[in-house]
Amino acid sequence: MKQIINKLFEDSKFEVKWQSNDKNIFFYSSKEENIVNYYILNYIDNTTFEDNLSLKIKLNNLEEEYIKFDKNKESLRLKFIKSFGDDLSKSILIDKNLSAIYILKTNDIDFIYNNKNLIYEIEESTNYFKRYVLVYTEEQVNSLKKKLNNDDKIIDLLQRIAKDKKEYMKLCKNNQLNTLYSFVIRIFSKIPFLKYEFEESCNIKPLEEIVKNNFKVFPDSANYHEILTQFISEVKTDPEEDKTSNALLQKLLSTTQINVSEKEIKEDLDKLLKEV
Structure with a gap:
């Protein structure tokens, strides 16, 4: 999953400015001068623990690390600022232009249904940065990798998959979450800079x-x-x-x-x- 998301950010002209030693937290900044967007990617493996309390603690850790007041350990915020070196013009804009994407691996995609209140609680928090929770399974990642060629831009592949009218109609009617198509749609909905347009709409009438x-x-x-x-x-x-x-x-x-x-x-x- 990290490989796919990193390629997606690179193809969208973002670069990694900082990463944690365990490579579970990444800080990305746009390379384009006229775009001021910063993203924290926080990878969480929910397959290693089952209870909601442990997951909630994991999800809240990012915020605690971002604002940590500890003279013996730098906060994530300070690390992000230092990653720009002497370029204060970008570092001073972090607080107003920062989003966090929690990339959550699970064995059961029904996690989305079973934990919708927890996801809502995280995403609706207004503390320090905007938040998005992207849930996936290993099966979905493997399905996407099989379709990805070395010459492919990941965004182009995602667009092609998203424009599949038959799969779109299936999702509208059945809302099956564990398909490749639903995974791609979630990627579009949880990564703010991605845009997609369908040639046709479901037009599901009341x-x-x-x-x-x-x-x-x-x-x-x-x-x-x-x-x-x-x-x-x-x-x-x-x-x-x-x-x-x-x-x-x-x-x-x-x-x-x-x-x-x-x-x-x-x-x-x-x-x-x-x-x-």
């Missing part, structure tokens, strides 16, 4: 709009829309829901504003459920 645009009869019947929409929502929540339940049919048939047959309602439901 259920209300799907209902209004697709059922055959009485398009102005708000009550009919409302009942159908509520039913589709329940099906999405509970896949075992009986899609043609008598209770639903009776509710629709008893709607006073319209006159729709049971057969027509079933046809409408079958058509709508294919789009959910």
Whole structure:
């Protein structure tokens, strides 16, 4: 992962100004004179410990090291400033232009779901620098490496993968986190200077709009829309829901504003459920 991320930063005209002895913390600065951006990359191997408390301590260590007040040990902030030597024009801008990316290795990508509150807590902190948490598995890194040729710019490869319309639609519908595609999308979303554009959007419509645009009869019947929409929502929540339940049919048939047959309602439901 370090090799991939370092290549990504190098291709984007960033350079390493400082790194820790264990090579788990890196400080990057832009090479371009007109761009003032600084990044701390903090690599954390979450496969070596399981409990949330240990992880939280690891995540908080970076902040503590950045501001450490210890006459016997320099803070990370001071080390970063010293990395510019006599060039004070850049070092004085660190505090206002610094972001930290926590690059977190896990065995189970469901870590994102299971620890969303912890991730949110870290990313929403406003102390000292902006924060991003990039979670990945070794399997995802290996999948990306297989596609990377020596002549490839990593950004170009990521762009090509991100523009895969089929994979994009799969992610929109299934939200599978352990695929190569979802990994690439997370890289784009967690590294601020990366930009991507899709040639097409999922254009996933609200259920209300799907209902209004697709059922055959009485398009102005708000009550009919409302009942159908509520039913589709329940099906999405509970896949075992009986899609043609008598209770639903009776509710629709008893709607006073319209006159729709049971057969027509079933046809409408079958058509709508294919789009959910």
